[in-house]
Amino acid sequence: MSEPLLHSCGPRRLYVRTFGCQMNEYDSLQVRRQLADLGYVPVDDIGRADVIFLNTCSVRGKAEQKVHSFLGSLRRLKEAKPHLKIIAGGCVAQQLGQKLLDRFDHLDMVVGTRAVNSIGQLLQQMEESGGRATFLHDEGNWGAGLDCREIMPQSGVTAPLTIMRGCNNHCAYCIVPSVRGPERSRRPGEILEEIRQLERSGVREVLLLGQNVNSYGRGLDEEISFAGLLRRIAAETGVARIRFTTSHPKDLTEELMVCFAEMDILCKHLHLPVQAGSDRVLARMNRGYTAGAYLEKVGRLRRICPEIALTSDVIVGFPGETEEDFRTTMELIEEVQFDNLFSFRYSDRPNTKATAFADKVDGQTSALRLAELQGRQAEITLQKNLAEAGSTREVLVEGPSKASNGQMTGRTSQNRIVNFDGPLSSMGKILDVRITFAYSHSLKGEAVER
Numbered sequence: 138m139s140e141p142l143l144h145s146c147g148p149r150r151l152y153v154r155t156f157g158c159q160m161n162e163y164d165s166l167q168v169r170r171q172l173a174d175l176g177y178v179p180v181d182d183i184g185r186a187d188v189i190f191l192n193t194c195s196v197r198g199k200a201e202q203k204v205h206s207f208l209g210s211l212r213r214l215k216e217a218k219p220h221l222k223i224i225a226g227g228c229v230a231q232q233l234g235q236k237l238l239d240r241f242d243h244l245d246m247v248v249g250t251r252a253v254n255s256i257g258q259l260l261q262q263m264e265e266s267g268g269r270a271t272f273l274h275d276e277g278n279w280g281a282g283l284d285c286r287e288i289m290p291q292s293g294v295t296a297p298l299t300i301m302r303g304c305n306n307h308c309a310y311c312i313v314p315s316v317r318g319p320e321r322s323r324r325p326g327e328i329l330e331e332i333r334q335l336e337r338s339g340v341r342e343v344l345l346l347g348q349n350v351n352s353y354g355r356g357l358d359e360e361i362s363f364a365g366l367l368r369r370i371a372a373e374t375g376v377a378r379i380r381f382t383t384s385h386p387k388d389l390t391e392e393l394m395v396c397f398a399e400m401d402i403l404c405k406h407l408h409l410p411v412q413a414g415s416d417r418v419l420a421r422m423n424r425g426y427t428a429g430a431y432l433e434k435v436g437r438l439r440r441i442c443p444e445i446a447l448t449s450d451v452i453v454g455f456p457g458e459t460e461e462d463f464r465t466t467m468e469l470i471e472e473v474q475f476d477n478l479f480s481f482r483y484s485d486r487p488n489t490k491a492t493a494f495a496d497k498v499d500g501q502t503s504a505l506r507l508a509e510l511q512g513r514q515a516e517i518t519l520q521k522n523l524a525e526a527g528s529t530r531e532v533l534v535e536g537p538s539k540a541s542n543g544q545m546t547g548r549t550s551q552n553r554i555v556n557f558d559g560p561l562s563s564m565g566k567i568l569d570v571r572i573t574f575a576y577s578h579s580l581k582g583e584a585v586e587r
């Protein structure tokens with residue numbers, strides 16, 4: 138470990154703000170860990186920070202806009218505190234590079250999505266040179282530095298763990314491949330070691346992450362599938378639960394479906410983004426499956442593992458989406474009855490194929506479609522939650538509930554949040570909880586004796 142960095146008032150304080158997906162959350166953990174090695178102390182109050190690290194998301198226009206306004210709001214802080222260093226990392230940083238530095242003159246450093254592995258070194262480099270800097274890796278070099286170093290001990294019950302980076306699926310609307318590079322899997326040995334380390338710090342559940350997690354294993358020296366990795370985790374670590382996200386329907390294999398039925402520690406939840414119900418739209422999106430193929434896989438999975446919960450993502454108003462196309466999406470969500478659904482209005486992203494499509498759907502139409510879809514899904518989700526009432530579910534207790542005083546909170550295997558009366562000492566344990574009440578986003582229950 139290096140000597141702690143000190144300035145006139147003691148150790149340097151680090152504030153990290155994360156936008157976007159869980160992979161960014163994981164990267165932020167890496168940043169915290171590396172800077173902790175350099176003596177930085179984390180703070181929750183941005184006003185006390187000496188270094189601010191923003192991990193940014195660019196997946197939709199709105200996400201990028203949030204980053205720009207947050208960055209704008211930091212100008213005053215920098216004026217009041219000139220020694221403050223502001224760093225932008227993540228997908229907007231990768232996308233805009235020097236342009237971000239040009240736009241915000243109070244920003245000190247822009248680091249690309251791969252630079253999280255060397256953030257400590259880059260920060261020191263910048264401090265020594267005294268100037269502002271942009272660090273992006275060149276296009277041909279996405280593979281270098283993939284291995285993550287040991288991550289910080291976790292205080293939580295569940296921990297994210299990125300097992301692969303990037304994506305090889307060029308969905309026509311998506312900016313991710315251009316800001317995260319091609320798909321690269323981490324070595325199984327390294328993943329297993331990281332899980333063992335997490336376990337030693339009290340973690341009970343790991344959330345395996347990747348943009349296309351079920352295609353894990355491609356390009357590795359040893360031959361291993363994603364299902365193979367799951368089985369190795371079950372056999373070679375003592376973790377109590379495994380979750381994973383996000384899976385691409387075209388890579389959902391029979392071998393993986395069977396894992397849900399055979400592996401006790403694998404949570405019975407699959408997030409399987411469908412994006413649209415119309416084959417014409419799916420083809421233009423370049424998704425690589427038809428609605429029929431999707432439904433067939435869902436049917437097969439439910440036969441193999443009837444208690445599985447399914448969630449999905451849908452985009453409405455993709456260029457060229459007709460009223461009829463949208464109706465087929467509504468029919469699909471009616472047929473599948475997802476446990477939960479994340480839905481978005483299509484948003485043009487730079488350097489994507491769909492941005493160049495001429496037949497854009499007007500904003501009002503897509504807003505109406507989104508409202509209709511979300512309204513119907515809210516009913517389905519509530520109905521699914523209501524059906525839980527009276528059942529007893531195994532809940533992994535994550536900690537005190539934020540919402541209600543004195544209650545504990547946890548999740549069922551199907552990923553439903555349950556709040557219940559219980560002692561703090563139940564944290565990290567798997568308890569049987571009888572569900573007594575259902576809300577639209579959570580359940581209420583009471584712990585029962587085993």
Ligand code: SAH
Pocket residue numbers: 196197310311312313347348349383384385410412450451452481482483484485486
């Ligand atoms: N890798 C994952 C998801 C990546 S982004 C997958 O393949 O499913 C998360 C979600 O954001 C996507 O599933 C999609 O529904 C949505 N999304 C991505 N790009 C978008 C865009 N340009 N406009 C609207 N929604 C978008």
Ligand code: SF4
Pocket residue numbers: 304305306307308311312313314348349385
């Ligand atoms: Fe984007 Fe498609 Fe890759 Fe998901 S699978 S990250 S939507 S390109």
Ligand code: F3S
Pocket residue numbers: 156157158159160161193194195196227228313316317
């Ligand atoms: Fe956003 Fe980048 Fe994740 S665009 S969704 S932070 S991979």
